[in-house]
Amino acid sequence: MALTLYNTLTRRKEPFAPLNPPYVGMYVCGPTVYGDPHLGHARAAITFDVLYRYLTFLGYKVRYVRNITDVGHLEGDADEGEDKVLKRARLEKVEPIEIAQRYTALYHKAMDALNVLRPSIEPTATGHIPQQIAMIKQILERGYAYEVNGSVYLDVERYRQDFPYGILSGRNVEELLAGSRELEGQAEKRHPWDFALWKRAEPTHLMQWDSPWGRGYPGWHIECSAMSTHYLGVPFDIHGGGLDLVFPHHEAEIAQAHACYGEAAQYQARFWIHNNLVTIEGQKMSKSLGNFITIEEVFSGRHPKLSRGYPPMALRFLVLQAHYRSTLDFSEEALGAAYRAYLRLMNAYRRLGKVRPHMYSTFPVEAWREKVFAHLNDDLNTAAALALFFEQVDDILKLYRGEAFLTVEDLEKLRQTWREVLFDIMGLLPPQQVEWERWERLVNTLVQLRRQARSEKNFPLADFLRDELQRAGVKLLDFPDETLWEMQE
């Protein structure tokens, strides 16, 4: 059974096949680095991290490009207003690049903690101005754009004569026109829905470059078209991003690619994949609503909605427990539940490592493994795949206690599946236990001591040891013949 993915372009699940096997080109819209990374960044990054990991696991040679936007997107409506990076720089009285560097570093730090792999290439918009200018020149030469006072706009009306516009987001220009507002500062544009490829810069503008049209800076969609096609060619296999980027950003990218490369661009990418958003109490998380939560706040617990901090894997697990195309409603209750569920799985994995093989198997490992991968292949349904692992937890205790059995081969296959799916593909990490081996020996000693105390009916001592272990995050499981233990926090 092959991997199928939901393609926003066709609104269907389609079997995935690379254009040039075994190579896969994947481009994902990364963050605009002007603020702290938040839950939305985490979800998007984790979603495409899993896709990247899975494609790699399947044997594809993946070139994964995820950009850093450090210039271009404007604050507020239409074409006026201020670049967000610039605004932040002005407010903090530092160079724009300092803002970009600082928040890029914070983004990397958060992603590393969440065990999100770095992309193969992480290009910045400011580092690819020549590529953007070249693309704009090509679009002008082909007649799909016009220049006004040092700014260049994509001529959507002209473009529509040769290509459909609005396929990805399922809308047509007439509707857009009906819904669009007449805004200040649009006098330069021939039509309200035209969008800027290049903007003339005032002398005081902090970031500006030379161009054939004078000093200026790039429009807010061209960077992704330029960088993705520069590194991956046109068309490439997969373009990803958050659902909120479908329109206008990705629609504009498709238009730019067609305008530059013609029919050959074929919608720029074969698969357009979008992760759904994170909501807070049913509402979209956004700065304007004042309800956004940063990744660091989840880790530290320093947020009004949180009573304590949670480790990175709690957040990663929460994301994995929902399908990426569903909205994910965030709450401390959900996060805490995810964390406990994650620990339960990790304890079972640790115990699985100590199971001894038997002459025969009482459990169909291969069939189970196939079900797991069937879920992953079904548009990356990590939630359903994880459910199958939970169904294993009780069985693993039985295996460990000699109430169920597996042959050497089946046992290895089971362990392999846990490793591959949980760690390699889903990108989970075992709990951050300090020096696990020594810790384990120490705990075992205390557990033995308690067993002895109990056998001598020295219950005060036995309970003291149990309580102290509990406080250290060690939960005891008493069986008549032995005492097992597992980590809680």
Add this chain to the structure above:
RNA sequence: GGCGACGUGGCCGAGCGGUUAGGCACGGGUCUGCAAAACCCUUUACGGGAGUUCGAAUCUCCCCGUCGCCUCCA
């Protein structure tokens, strides 16, 4: 207004025509020095209405409600 998504048991969340999803939390029992764990049991949902079907949470239609996009946003 246009486009789109969704409404599942206390909470989170799979589900794509027919066997218990799963997680978290809760109750009862067995067990236990007391607990926890384990085991057993209880709980058994699908916004409302109509329709298709032998059979629908799953398909169709209508209604109600929530949310997203149409402006920067993952």
